[in-house]
Amino acid sequence: MATKIVNLTQQNVNRKIKETLxxxxxCEDSQAFTNSELQQKLTTYVLKRVHNCYVAVEPGQETTLEGMINAELQCHQLDGLIRQGMDVLLRTVKRHMLRTIDSSYHDTEPSHWFG
Structure with a gap:
């Protein structure tokens, strides 16, 4: 049987993000993260900033992984990073929306070229 590598930290981060949301x-900001793509970006944001713990398991043993990583050690760090990531991603989304609205406004504005 093939051994599978599992990221225990990712499981913990996903659980903590769901709890936080x-x-x-x-909160309006949390509702924005019902979008799975934005939630995935948040997970990626957090995982890039924490130490990740991996374990090799045989197929069928994935259920025994629950609780293998000490979640309490990362709890405060994850809380801060999740909130920071939410702020960063929401600012990015809002800037993108403003640019889209602004560019569409300029597209419909009549030209003042001929005075």
Missing amino acids: KQNSD
Whole structure:
């Protein structure tokens, strides 16, 4: 059987992101992350900034991985990084939206070329 490499940190980050979004579900910013693409970008943002823990497992042993990584050690770090990532990604999305709105405004504005 082929051995599979599993990122334990990613499982922990995904769980923590879901918890954070659920706790702040009434917040408009959290609602933006119901978009799976934006949620994936948030996961990537956080994973790039923490130490990742990998383990090699045999097929069928994935269920025994629950709790292998000490989540408490990363808890505060993950909270901060998730909130930071949400802020960064939302600013990027808002800037993109403003550029789109601004460019569409200029496309419809009549030319003042001929006075």
